[in-house]
Amino acid sequence: MQQTLISRNEREAGADRGIVAPSRGEAPPFAASHAAGRLFDAHDFCVAEIGVPEIWDRVSGIAVREQASDIHVTAQREGAPLSLRLDGRLYGQGLLTGDVGQRLVNHVKVLARMDVSERRRPQDGSLRCEVDGRPVDLRISTLPTIHGEDLSVRILDRAAGLMRVAQLGATASQTAQINGLLTYPSGLILVSGSTGAGKTTTLYALVQQLADGSRKVVTIEDPVEYDLPGVSQSAVCPKLGLDYSTLLRSVLRQDPNVIMLGEIRDAQTAATVVRAANSGRLVLATSHATSAAAAVESLTALGAHPYYVARALRGVIAQTLVRQLCRYCAQRLDETVDEPIFADVRGLLAAGERPALSMARGCGHCRHTGYRERVGVFEVMTVSDELRRGITEGRPAARIHEMARSEGMIPIADAARLAALRGLTTIEELLTNISED
8 A cells, every 4th residue: 555755744744834745746846837847949940940850950959968868759630749858857848830740750760760651650769969079879769649650769878877876876874785785796686666767877887886897797688778898788689589588598608797687577587587696697687666675576476486586686776766956046944853754764864964955946057947857765675684584485575675674774765755854855856756655
């Protein structure tokens, strides 16, 4: 059963102190403003009769410079709305009128060497462009709809995408736990979270730390998002019969020390991953579970035997992303020490560290949203002997979670509260993104 991070009583207590938290699903302050997140008006391109290639160059350039993760062109009866995903939120950028939207989709398909004549089936492609002299990889996807083709462009900016473990946003104790997990010569480390929670960024941070030249590191990805020096990277290709399971069996014959697997999708892959982790390899893989304990349950639900999972598993890193307050316009709130929602996490502040709960305002630096970029919040579960026995006995996720918590694990909801208490994000952002069992 799910409950919101802040209960009704806690919400009312916050309102009494001048902190008004919106109901779950409501937009935080300024995000609903007409100007918030609006970087240009696509309709102006049509009025000015700018050519489609120039429209694409302008849109893609702005998107990369503003660190957008996606560009979306949606086919509708009245035209083609154009949107950018900024810091995890979708912001409309106006309407491409007439047939400009479809011509823009066709132009991108040509650049990505996709079949322009095929409009009845979804297509995937990729291309590389240069923005301000640096290469940027784009993943292209089209989807046929009743009004035409929708276009989705995922932006993979090498300059902005790669991070180190210390930069992920975990607390000092969690970072120490993660570094401890990477010292194991063998076993399984799971990175879990919902789609868009930053799992790939964390995996790449872990792999970079392990690829120090003393180990053979091999990855299996769908697709390969960043080129890592010193790492052998393979891409899944279903058209050639190269799925995760097939590639994993081939990788094992390469005698690697470390294997990074983009996703465990089926029972065969799950069994092979657990077997590899129990045979002297360190395996990193992802799960779509939203908590560390649920990731273990998800693995056994795919058919992996609990005994072998318990033997292989070294730890689970569960995570999500919350928008980070803009450092130029965040407004500090007074008298926040005794807020009831922070009762469990005040003790996690460093010695001498003062609470710094803040609210979003909005300025030119943050596109008038009050937020700029995102920060990870984590739940790191290291597998002790007691937890290993619980996993072997097939105990449910809720019980595994309580056992891990009693051993000192910081739940992801508490890590999110701590981020707000430190002034990294807001209560409103937690209400939108975080839930707890």
